[in-house]
Amino acid sequence: MPQIPSSVVPNFSDQPAPKSIQLSVALxxxxxxxxxxxxxxxxxxxxxxxxxxxxxxxxxxxxxLDFITIEDSLGLQSEHFGTGADHRTDQVRGRLDAxxxxxxxxxxxxxxxxxxxxxxxxxxxxxxxxxxxxxxxASNGRAGWRVQVSSRRxxxxxxGRRDIPEIDRKWARTEHGRRVIGxxxxxxxxxxxxxxxxxxSWESDAEIRDAETGRFIDRDKLHYIEFEGDxxxxxxxxxxxxxxxxxxxxxxxxxxxxxxxxxxxxADLVFITPQTxxxxxxxxxxxxxxxRLVNRTGTPLLIHADLLVLLNETQRGATERLARLxxxxxxxxxxxxxxxxxTPQQLADQLVEWSAAGLDGFRLRPAVLPDDxxxxxxxxxxxxxxxxxxxxxxxxxxxxxxLGLPEAVNRYAAIA
Amino acid sequence: xxTRKQIILGAHFPGxxxxxxxxxxxxxxxxxxxxxxxxxxxxxxxxxDFLFLAEGLRLREQRGKIHDLDVVGRPDTFAVLAALSSxxxxxxxxGTINATFNEPYEVARQFAxxxxxxxxxxxxxxxxxxxxxTGANFRRGGYLDRELRYERARELxxxxxxxxxxxxxxxxxxxxxxxxxxxxxxxxxxxxxGDQFEIxxxxxxxxxxxxxxxxxxxxxxxxxxxxxxxxxxxIFTRHGTLDEGIAFSRDVKARAVRNxxxxxxxxxxPGVGFILGDTDAxxxxxxxxxxxxxxxxQTAILLLEQVWNRDLSSYDAxxxxxxxxxxxxxxxxxxxxxxxxxxxxxxxxxxxxxxxAKNLSIRExxxxxxxRGLFVGSARTIADKLDEFVLAGASDGFILVPHIVPxxxxxxxxxxxxxxxxxxxxxxxxxxxxxxxxxxGLTPATPxxxxxxxxxxxxxxxx
Numbered sequence: 001m002p003q004i005p006s007s008v009v010p011n012f013s014d015q016p017a018p019k020s021i022q023l024s025v026a027l028x029x030x031x032x033x034x035x036x037x038x039x040x041x042x043x044x045x046x047x048x049x050x051x052x053x054x055x056x057x058x059x060x061x062x063x064x065l066d067f068i069t070i071e072d073s074l075g076l077q078s079e080h081f082g083t084g085a086d087h088r089t090d091q092v093r094g095r096l097d098a099x100x101x102x103x104x105x106x107x108x109x110x111x112x113x114x115x116x117x118x119x120x121x122x123x124x125x126x127x128x129x130x131x132x133x134x135x136x137x138a139s140n141g142r143a144g145w146r147v148q149v150s151s152r153r154x155x156x157x158x159x160g161r162r163d164i165p166e167i168d169r170k171w172a173r174t175e176h177g178r179r180v181i182g183x184x185x186x187x188x189x190x191x192x193x194x195x196x197x198x199x200x201s202w203e204s205d206a207e208i209r210d211a212e213t214g215r216f217i218d219r220d221k222l223h224y225i226e227f228e229g230d231x232x233x234x235x236x237x238x239x240x241x242x243x244x245x246x247x248x249x250x251x252x253x254x255x256x257x258x259x260x261x262x263x264x265x266x267a268d269l270v271f272i273t274p275q276t277x278x279x280x281x282x283x284x285x286x287x288x289x290x291x292r293l294v295n296r297t298g299t300p301l302l303i304h305a306d307l308l309v310l311l312n313e314t315q316r317g318a319t320e321r322l323a324r325l326x327x328x329x330x331x332x333x334x335x336x337x338x339x340x341x342x343t344p345q346q347l348a349d350q351l352v353e354w355s356a357a358g359l360d361g362f363r364l365r366p367a368v369l370p371d372d373x374x375x376x377x378x379x380x381x382x383x384x385x386x387x388x389x390x391x392x393x394x395x396x397x398x399x400x401x402x403l404g405l406p407e408a409v410n411r412y413a414a415i416a
Numbered sequence: 417x418x419t420r421k422q423i424i425l426g427a428h429f430p431g432x433x434x435x436x437x438x439x440x441x442x443x444x445x446x447x448x449x450x451x452x453x454x455x456x457x458x459x460x461x462x463x464x465d466f467l468f469l470a471e472g473l474r475l476r477e478q479r480g481k482i483h484d485l486d487v488v489g490r491p492d493t494f495a496v497l498a499a500l501s502s503x504x505x506x507x508x509x510x511g512t513i514n515a516t517f518n519e520p521y522e523v524a525r526q527f528a529x530x531x532x533x534x535x536x537x538x539x540x541x542x543x544x545x546x547x548x549x550t551g552a553n554f555r556r557g558g559y560l561d562r563e564l565r566y567e568r569a570r571e572l573x574x575x576x577x578x579x580x581x582x583x584x585x586x587x588x589x590x591x592x593x594x595x596x597x598x599x600x601x602x603x604x605x606x607x608x609x610g611d612q613f614e615i616x617x618x619x620x621x622x623x624x625x626x627x628x629x630x631x632x633x634x635x636x637x638x639x640x641x642x643x644x645x646x647x648x649x650x651i652f653t654r655h656g657t658l659d660e661g662i663a664f665s666r667d668v669k670a671r672a673v674r675n676x677x678x679x680x681x682x683x684x685x686p687g688v689g690f691i692l693g694d695t696d697a698x699x700x701x702x703x704x705x706x707x708x709x710x711x712x713x714q715t716a717i718l719l720l721e722q723v724w725n726r727d728l729s730s731y732d733a734x735x736x737x738x739x740x741x742x743x744x745x746x747x748x749x750x751x752x753x754x755x756x757x758x759x760x761x762x763x764x765x766x767x768x769x770x771x772x773a774k775n776l777s778i779r780e781x782x783x784x785x786x787x788r789g790l791f792v793g794s795a796r797t798i799a800d801k802l803d804e805f806v807l808a809g810a811s812d813g814f815i816l817v818p819h820i821v822p823x824x825x826x827x828x829x830x831x832x833x834x835x836x837x838x839x840x841x842x843x844x845x846x847x848x849x850x851x852x853x854x855x856x857g858l859t860p861a862t863p864x865x866x867x868x869x870x871x872x873x874x875x876x877x878x879x
Contacts, residue, residue: 037590037597044590044597048622050502050533074521076604076618085618089598094583094622097529103498104533107449123522126473126553127492134495138449158521160615161556202489207447211439214712217489219482222475235552237482239472241447241489328595 021351021389022304022361022403024113025060025376027053028071029092031368032308033322034079035329037092039368048096050104057105059370060112063377064391066402067113069146069251069363072098074119074155083166084154091329099131106138113399115144115251120191121184122150122159128191129198129238136243141398144249145195147267149188149259151181183231185262190229192250192266197225199247201237203413223412245400246408253306255336260290268405269302271363273337280305280357299406302360306337310367311344311375318342325367337365344379351380352387423806423841424813424856426510427459427825428687431470434486434719435689437709437819444822446487449499451822456500459507462829463843465855466508466539467500468652468815469493473517474550476752478718479727483752485715494526501534508852510539510632515569516546517554520613524576524621531624536851539630540576541652544569549751564612566643571612573631573647574871577864582606583623626853627861632685636664645671646871649858650683652815656789661686661810676870683812683856686805688789690816692827696793703792706819707783716779719786723763725749733779737771795831802832803841 030037030044037044046052053070060068076085077093085093098116105114114135118128128145136143150156156164164180171177206221225236252263253271263270270287274280287303310325312318318341326332333339340347351362364380366372384390396402429452430436437443445451456467471493476483493511500509509530513523523540531538544565548558560568587603589596604619633640633648636655644651645668655664661684669679691706693699711719713733721728725743742760771781791798805811818824836842847854853861 038592038595040592042592044592045588047590048532048588049535054502074620076620085604087601089589089601090595091597093598093603094588094620096532096621097525100494100498100526100529100533103495104502106499107453108502122519124517124554127518130492131495134491134499137447137491138495138499154617158615158617159519160613161519207489209438214714215484216438216487217482217484219484222482232555233552233557234554235474237475239475239489240491 019355019360019389020391021355021384022066022302023351023381023384023390024065024067024069024115024304024361024363025373026069026071026306026363026365027056027369028365029077029095029369031372032335032365033310033325033329033333033367034091035325036368038328039325039371041371042368044092047092048094050101053101053105054108056370056373057109057112057114059373059377061109063381064394065112065377065381066361067115067142067144067249067399069115069144070098070101070117071095072117072119073148074122074150074158075152081152084152099135102143103131103135103138106135106142109139109142111142111394113142113144113249113402114139115146115249117146117148119148119150120188121164122155122161125191125194125232126198126234126238129195130240132195132248133199133238133240133243136245136248141244141400143243143245144251144399147188147192147250147252147262149184149262151184182258185258187229187231189262189265190227190231192262193229194225194227194234196247196250196266197227197411198234198236198238199243200410200412201225202241203410204242204246206241221413242410245398246410247400249399249403249405254287257286257290260287261294263287263301264290264294264296267301268299269304269403271304271306273306274354275338277354277357280354280359284358302403302405303358304361304363305354305359306363306365308333308335308337308339308365308367309347309372309376310339310341311347311372311379312341313343315343315346322367333367335365344375345383348380348383348387351384352389355389420840421806422843422857423802423836424683424685425459425462425464425842426466426468426508426685426813426815427455427464428468428470428815428817429455430487430817430819430821430824432472432476432487432490434710434715435817435819436487436821437706438487439709440820442823443820446821447489447491449491449496452496452500453503454822455818455825456504456507458823458825458829460504462825462833463837463846464507465813466510466537466852468510468541469496469512471512471514471543472752473514473545474553474752476750477549478721478750479729483718485712485718494530497530497538498533501530501537506537506846506850506855508537508539508630508855509534510541510630512541512543512634515542515544515572516560516565517550518572520572520575520579520608521615521619523572524579524619527576527629528580528621528624531626531629532621535849536625536853538624538626539632539852541632541634542569542573542648543634547751566639568612570643570647570871571610574864574867575608575610575613575615577628577867578606578608579619580624580628580861581864582619583621585623585627588622626851630852630856630858641668641671644668645677645682646675646874647867648682649853650685650812650856653684653686654789655686655810656688658805658808658810661805662808665809665811675874680857681859683858684810685813685815686789686811687815687817688791689819690791690798690828691793691819692798692831693792693794696797699792699794699797703790707787710819711779711783711786713779716782719782720778722750723760723767725760731778734777737768737778737781795835798828799832799835799839802836803839806841
């Protein structure tokens with residue numbers, strides 16, 4: 001573990017006011033530790049009820065977090081990455097459709113952003129577009145989308161329409177492997193482009209209700225998107241009018257150059273996974289390189305780091321808690337993101353320090369729900385507020401505004 | 417409470433067509449969530465069984481242009497119903513989802529999720545379309561032959577049932593003490609091989625609370641009736657007169673029985689409009705005004721074009737019918753909705769005869785011939801009519817289509833519902849914790865294997 005200073009007290013006397021830290025949580029089942037569901041406060045029997053998710057969203061909103069993300073995939077959870085479901089009976093298996101879950105949270109929350117994961121490989125972009133647009137309506141401008149490529153063979157077998165080879169690390173580095181993965185990500189970039197064009201395919205003032213001429217809409221303000229790509233074509237326009245945000249916030253998790261390029265081509269925000277503070281400049285540089293490589297114009301990607309967090313009032317308590325959970329699961333916790341077992345204050349200090357190293361914010365993956373979510377909202381957030389780096393209340397209405405993204409300009413209206 | 421036959425009631429949030437009188441000052445948004453919320457809350461206040469949402473996957477065109485006279489645009493069915501699940505507690509949530517442009521794993525997952533989120537209130541109205549016009553919005557395009565539409569739909573529903581059955585009802589132990597989350601090692605395991613789908617793997621949503629969400633099917637053709645009789649829990653029809661309703665109900669229920677089911681396993685639910693007035697005469701007056709708003713001169717011409725299949729834009733809606741006959745050769749002038757193909761010339765003959773006999777203009781004719789399935793009258797009259805239908809066996813209930821969004825159900829709930837409750841035709845309260853399946857009086861979900869056996873028996877009997 002890197003040495004973390006016990007308290008970082010920023011001294012900005014002759015510098016501009018420090019930039020606020022953007023903060024979100026990634027919700028998944030009972031939490032990111034496979035043994036989380038066995039903790040005393042866990043509600044494993046409720047994982048498939050709306051009440052469970054509503055309580056988590058309310059807690060995140062009480063903590064003034066920017067948004068929650070909801071994990072999803074088209075396959076059953078497994079301890080193996082590429083080869084399909086396992087036969088374990090001692091871990092959480094099964095999950096609800098994240099986009100519908102987010103939609104259910106829309107009308108009962110009032111401020112927090114809602115970002116479900118929706119895959120691009122098998123799911124029709126036309127469906128994705130209207131689903132996220134409708135989430136934006138049901139939440140009054142708080143919708144986002146975490147784009148996920150579904151590269152796994154067993155998931156393609158759930159659809160039976162295409163053959164995706166089994167991907168492992170070694171094969172992924174071969175020429176054939178690189179080409180297959182590259183194609184999946186190219187297709188995902190096309191899917192994002194289609195979704196975004198569909199969001200723009202109605203100008204905001206297309207509905208005119210002109211009793212004089214009997215016209216409900218001005219059809220000149222509706223646009224065919226005429227997308228033609230290597231993998232599919234889509235005509236448009238959408239059946240759903242342009243959502244309140246114009247363009248809901250598009251995000252992607254990325255660990256390597258090809259995914260960075262996907263984010264740079266289509267996303268507003270990228271989640272990265274530095275293991276130490278020393279990784280940050282290098283990873284940020286890779287993201288910026290990817291932006292140059294794909295000729296990104298407009299707003300640079302917001303960069304958030306993912307951290308898997310397990311919190312306790314004392315450092316020793318946190319360490320012991322992790323050990324206890326590991327023993328309960330039978331293996332040590334592994335993750336693509338750095339695992340931080342510490343106190344809320346120390347985590348806040350780390351966020352301040354890492355953020356100064358070049359990040360816009362963080363997505364925390366609570367190891368145990370609701371325990372670590374509460375430690376974030378009731379421990380980490382107040383510590384950041386004390387440091388003057390986190391809001392005292394929700395101010396902006398839409399998720400785009402809160403994240404400092406510019407108003408979405410409609411590409412078709414701009415041309416007209 | 418009496419044991420007399422209950423009326424099933426659903427509220428249809430009107431889709432994109434000329435039903436909704438958007439010119440009316442009381443007409444609100446068709447898109448904003450608060451409209452859906454208001455209508456759902458009204459329906460729930462009225463102890464309705466469900467709210468019904470239609471779907472469209474491409475904006476309609478006529479004469480090659482996007483249709484702009486009627487309501488255009490709507491949000492996603494699944495997203496709206498999921499959002500409604502958290503602001504209602506007893507109302508069934510019926511989504512129309514196309515069987516052509518969806519895949520079984522995804523659609524089964526979405527309905528299972530909706531059923532979990534709503535604690536057993538999800539239902540699927542299965543519709544089909546296969547035209548390349550709608551397909552242009554999807555990866556695979558319009559890849560399906562017309563005659564394969566129902567075949568794919570049937571197999572899609574069967575496959576979804578197999579996926580819903582892939583988790584045992586007690587698959588989740590969630591036992592912290594023993595460390596057993598699952599009671600079965602292979603929860604969700606499935607393999608389906610058929611003409612339309614060949615898929616295998618593990619389904620990743622536990623068994624829905626209803627076992628299988630309720631299945632509805634819309635369609636009056638012989639093929640559609642047979643599909644419903646083989647596959648659905650309820651059939652959505654357009655038969656709005658008593659005699660038509662009785663004949664239709666007898667036919668589809670007999671088909672259900674031939675498919676090894678009981679007549680009561682298939683509920684008949686016509687979609688009907690209604691116009692409520694203080695008196696019958698008052699309602700008739702309102703109806704005349706509403707009908708003229710629904711059928712503007714431009715709309716009258718467009719609706720006539722759908723039969724004539726010709727550009728009639730040079731005709732005067734207040735003038736007589738065209739002298740030319742319908743064009744039955746050319747491709748459809750309308751895209752994005754079913755074209756009337758059979759009996760077009762006979763229809764035109766009938767229109768001409770009617771217009772001549774009653775001296776009707778184009779618009780007056782269209783007003784007259786498109787007002788099927790409409791109940792007009794005072795609250796008492798409408799309550800009597802609804803009841804008469806159900807007691808006569810013409811239907812098991814109704815899907816009510818208001819002409820104003822989002823307040824179109826309010827007056828029905830305030831005035832007609834109490835009359836129905838008085839005579840014991842509608843519940844006074846929901847049964848606590850009941851599912852949609854239970855509210856509709858349906859039996860518990862029949863396993864997918866039984867549905868498959870029935871289909872197999874039929875094939876064997878046919879061969």
